[in-house]
Amino acid sequence: MTEEKEIFHRHIQRAGLKRTAQRDLILDVFLRTEEHLSSEDLYNLVKREDSGVGHTTVYRTLKLLAEAGLAREVRFGDGRTRYEHNYKHPHHDHMICTECSTTVEFFSPEFEAIQDAIAAQHGFEPVQHSLRIFGICPNCQCSARDNGRKESAAEPRVRFTSAPGTH
Amino acid sequence: MTEEKEIFHRHIQRAGLKRTAQRDLILDVFLRTEEHLSSEDLYNLVKREDSGVGHTTVYRTLKLLAEAGLAREVRFGDGRTRYEHNYKHPHHDHMICTECSTTVEFFSPEFEAIQDAIAAQHGFEPVQHSLRIFGICPNCQCSARDNGRKESAAEPRVRFTSAPGTH
DNA sequence: TTGATTGCAAAGCATTTGCATGCTA
């Protein structure tokens, strides 16, 4: 954690920016929270410790953290940007429950290999990738079974709406 | 194409909806365009043929097409929803150029297999997935070389901004 | 005739920016 702070301050210096109490606090709270935080989530957490910090600053600081390599943007399909730890949290992908939004992180070397192969096949120089598997988590599968499949074919206007996320 | 229209009308009937000239036109234009269209893109195309059609109708009709299984939502990381053909355009993933936004579609059976395996590993019932590989396309790699790497390390406020898309 | 459809205008939302004030370096 101290290491991350050093990285942050070094980044700030290199970029000709300034160290401030807000930025320090925001980084601190971010580091203490092992979750996928939206700028608003983090804002709420930070506000608890210093109600004077504004949403804008949190938003801007998250971008700064991403620049510094400490945070990484993730998007799960609800229209909001989240951030996860990036430093010493190597690349991984996500599986997201379409029912309860629980997310599981995973890493598959085979995946990485195939991806590079595909990129090469098309002459692309790979930069990054985003893989999200949407599915129903074990928990929600059980609840569905318990509830005895509530939606059969009765409603007047059927909800055909496609599953969340992108394809 | 006639087939798609039948599917659409059948869907409309089944759902107790109504067939309208606007919907027919929107579907028609959509089918004629083999691209990833945002609701606004499609709106602009449709307007050329009937300036009376509103953006809202296009937007709503695209959702309808998705329900009917004719269109499929895709998101490439700029914050806008696009639609691509879904009928007789089996599942595939995308590779997106971070420079010029060119997209290449691809399909990898190995991928599909591994994904199911991963889902199973975690007890998830897979619903769908989204894989996007961001990279630099052959074309842009050349232009970069031609321009002699314009950005070295001179600018006052360096752009560390992370690559587009999610991770 | 009934109820879905349309399209305008306006609301929602998350994100981003303008700007006067406040603070690091």
Added chain:
DNA sequence: TAGCATGCAAATGCTTTGCAATCAA
């Protein structure tokens, strides 16, 4: 002291909804 940072308010951009008028079945 110069110039970056802050945070409020307001703008943005895309998406979604309210609603009165219109139209398909």
